[in-house]
Amino acid sequence: MSTFKLDIIAGPLWSNDEAQKLGPRIAAAHLGKFTGQWTTIVEGQMSVIGVELNTQPTGDSEYTLDVLAGPIWSNEDAKEVCPAICASYGGTWNGQWTTVVEGKMSVCGCTFKF
Structure with a gap:
């Protein structure tokens, strides 16, 4: 690897x-x-x-964590932003996101293998 x-x-x-x-x-x-x-x-x-x-996360244990992503405006925006945000932390996007501070900050659901 x-x-x-x-x-x-x-x-x-x-x-x-x-x-x-x-x-x-x-x-x-x-x-x-x-x-x-x-x-x-x-x-x-x-x-x-x-x-x-x-280069590729491995292992049979998984953990999901929300990571800060800046503002996300829609599901379409999340589909563009979250995969890269999660990858920047060494994880993969699990398809989930939410806004935590309206107009300022959202989080992406990232899954990590180890």
């Missing part, structure tokens, strides 16, 4: 020891594996960690 690497925001990390401790947990939350690499991108405010992900 193919893999790829990317950086995921991790909030402020103050030391390599902290990054090595928290990195695996943050990566696991994104269904990935911590590469051991990290860097501060805004001093005192934000760091990123290196994460390796599979």
Whole structure:
């Protein structure tokens, strides 16, 4: 199976020891594996960690979660937006969506395999 690497925001990390401790947990939350690499991108405010992900989610366990998607205006709009939103989190769209703040924020139902 193919893999790829990317950086995921991790909030402020103050030391390599902290990054090595928290990195695996943050990566696991994104269904990935911590590469051991990290860097501060805004001093005192934000760091990123290196994460390796599979190109296709695998596993026999599934979990469904609503993820923020910005405003969605209709079912047709959701059909265009939600597959990409869910894929950006490593999941697949399950066909569900809802508006949580009228005119401002909706969520897409995403299924994750692990």
